[in-house]
Amino acid sequence: MFQEFTATSSPEQGPPRVAALREEMAADGLSAFLVPRADVHQGEYVAPHDERLAWLTGFTGSAGFAAVLTDRVGLFVDGRYTLQARTQVATDLITPVAWPATRLGPWLAEALEDGAEVGFDPWLHTVREIEDLRATLALKGIELVETMNLVDRIWADQPAPPAAPIQPYPVTLAGRFSSEKRAEAAEDLRKAGETALILTLPDSIAWLLNIRGADIAHTPVAHAFCILYDTGRAELFVDPAKAEGLRDHLGDEVALCPADEFPEALGHLEGPVRLDRDSVPYEVARRLEEAAIDISWAGDPCILRKACKTPAEIAATRAAHLRDGAAVCRFLHWLETQAEGLTRSETRPTEIDVVRALEGFRAETGELKEISFDTISGAGPNGAIVHYRVTEDSNRPLSRGELMLVDSGAQYLDGTTDITRTIAIGQPSAEARACFTRVLKGMIAMSRAVWPAGLAGRDLDALARMPLWMAGQDYDHGTGHGVGVYLGVHEGPQRLSRISEVPLRPGMILSNEPGYYREGSFGIRIENLLVVETADLPGADAGRDFLRFSTLTYAPIDRRLINAAMLSGGERDWLNAYHAEVAAKLADRVEGDAAAWLARATAPI
Incomplete structure (x- = not known):
């Protein structure tokens, strides 16, 4: 197994470690010390040696930072991690702060006295971070001070730096x-x-x-x-x-x-x-x-x-996605079989069982190098935690009438995959089906998009949100991120996001993953990967270039969760055509009961 399920942190670890850090701050005459998630290379994921934020606070999300002051600790996280932060840290000591709505500079300026000194490790912050922060703090006479990493001073059993072969x-x-x-x-x-x-x-x-x-x-x-x-x-x-x-x-x-x-x-x-x-x-x-x-x-x-993939990279990643799609199809058949047996068995499968099964189907391809991130396997209310990571402590059994959100990906030598499917365990409620269908409508809108060259992700992001907005709903994450080819599953600079100003170009791969999350009840997300390509539009204005998306991901979308009456004719046509293509591309890659299930799962609506 590539994924582990032990809880690597707990809220109880924060208070004594923060106390030890404050002793080091006092010794250096510092009023605050900054603890980023990032390592010296500024990557999203860090080696155990560099998990300083998690070690100090208990928060294990892939984005965030802490400001440790003598009288408070601010943990800055975005909307993806709001629920996770509340459960992982000692909130009587460490206060989650909504970022980027609240910026670090003004927060520090308000919390610190004039002339205070804020320590930071100059290897762990970018030039822009420090320049922007210094400009804000200088208005109040607060100084940024370069120092050795104070967390490393107190981390007695810090793991060694990684040394894997290249x-x-x-x-x-x-x-x-x-x-x-x-x-x-x-x-x-x-x-x-x-x-x-x-x-x-x-x-x-x-x-x-x-x-x-x-x-x-x-x-x-x-x-x-x-x-x-x-x-x-x-x-x-x-x-x-x-x-x-x-x-x-x-x-x-x-x-x-x-x-x-x-x-x-x-x-x-x-x-x-x-x-x-x-x-x-x-x-x-x-x-x-x-x-x-x-x-x-x-x-x-x-x-x-x-970001702009070569034809060889695109061909390779298409092959990887078909291999992965067959593995996901076998998994979805397995999961539906498990769900059908819930009433006949005293032992219910759990979120961890789901992760193990999916990784097993991918491993059976003989081509799996790694998973591309820890699988998000959220049953019922756990699905509402956007970046939920199941542990032995949080592991929840599947229950009829709930939704199951599974966001996963694989690393193959020829490509990186990332796919999310939300599955009905038993009969879904009418409300869950309505919410799911709105998310699906947004996902289809993005998949069908055609736009003039030069537009950025921020210009397209609303396409996926509009069906939700019209019902007074939304989601607190971007609609899509860039994806590499046997590289990072989160890759810049391309994004489908309200804040992305980078024009989309042919060859860019992006995720398309609108969602909806109801705290304490369920989470919904549907995700395919797309590649940008030129759009040959008959009758297009001379001299005006257009772009569109081509789908890379092929796996059934749960038809039981779709309220067909809410779909337009064009949306229905897209879904049926997509499912027909899924069936055609995967039919020769699955066998037996899984093949029969695939035929049913991709039937037109």
């Missing part, structure tokens, strides 16, 4: 040689008059050098730093033990250097050196400034290129 990634799947990617990025540097680029994001480095790793769970990247020069030559700073066997793959134009030499190497560069304010650690910029090396502030050139 593997070459085949060009047949990547679609482009690393030398081509490096030459293209180097040309960007020359045009901008820059001599070098600092890369600290593991997925950018993995993409640029066609490598993959296993330093963190669920995402096949390696912890490393990279300096790319305007000649196309690069230096990869990494633990030598992790890079054995990479020499031939990297070639003569990529030098392997020990990771601990990276800080010193910064001082020997000749400027201007390109840094990305949104991803590079503050300490990197500080060291360059200390050495009087000119900095050029510009975006990481790998991010957008990585």
Whole structure:
């Protein structure tokens, strides 16, 4: 099993650890200390060595940060984690704060006296974070102070840093040689008059050098730093033990250097050196400034290129999704069989049983490398916790009349998958069917969208929300995120979100996952992955380009939860056509009872 079910934290751990941290703050004369979720590489997922926020507070979500003051602790989380934070931390000591509605700078300015000092680890915060925070706090004379990590001082049994081996990634799947990617990025540097680029994001480095790793769970990247020069030559700073066997793959134009030499190497560069304010650690910029090396502030050139997949990557990920779709189909048949037997059995399957079964079907493909994130397996009210992670303590049996939300994904060498299905356990209520159908209408609207090139995710986000809005309902997460190809299941810069300003481009892969959550009752989410492609529209205005989505995910949507009377003719046609395609693509990939179930599950409505 890739997924574990032990509770890795508890509310009780917070008070003594916060008390110990406050002793260190007092010793350093600090009024506050910042504890981010992020590691030095600013990835969404972190290795056990870097789980400082979880260790200190008990909160295990993948986004958030804490500000520890002498008289209070603020845990800043967004709407996905509101319910989770309340259950995981000692709320009499640690107060969940709604972020980004409440910003850290104003919150600190109100809570601290003039002249207070706020400590932070300069390796764990980006330049933009510190610049924005410093500007706000300076208005009240509050100073940000760089310090050693105070959590590391008190974390006696902190795990060792990860040391998994790095593997070459085949060009047949990547679609482009690393030398081509490096030459293209180097040309960007020359045009901008820059001599070098600092890369600290593991997925950018993995993409640029066609490598993959296993330093963190669920995402096949390696912890490393990279300096790319305007000649196309690069230096990869990494633990030598992790890079054995990479020499031939990297070639003569990529030098392997020990990771601990990276800080010193910064001082020997000749400027201007390109840094990305949104991803590079503050300490990197500080060291360059200390050495009087000119900095050029510009975006990481790998991010957008990585987001626009090559034809080889799209073909590969389509194959991965068909393999995954067959596994999910077998799982859905299994789950329905389990649900039908609830009244005849004294032993009811649980959320953990669901996770194990789904991972087992994926493993039986013989191609599963990892899951792409911990499966969200939420029965009944647990489904209303957007990023719920089942543990042995929270494990809930399936019950008739409830909804089951299963959000899961897999990492295959040829692609990364992410799919959510909400399933009726027994007969659903009319209210649950109505809510589900509104979510489905939004999901269909996004799937059918056609739009003029140049629009961003924020321009499309409302399409998925409109059916819910008309009923006075909504959801507190984005409609979709970018997805990599055997890389991160959450990938930027593309998003379907109210705040996304990045224009969508052909080759971008995004999730389409509207939802609805009723606390204490149920959660609903339906998710497919989509890829952006050009739309050939007969009669389109000359000189005006249009884009559309093509579906990657194929698995039945629970027809028992659909109120067909609420669907328009176009929505019904889309659903029937989608299910017909599911049946056609998966029929030869499932057998026996599962094949018969697939035929029933994809019948037209």
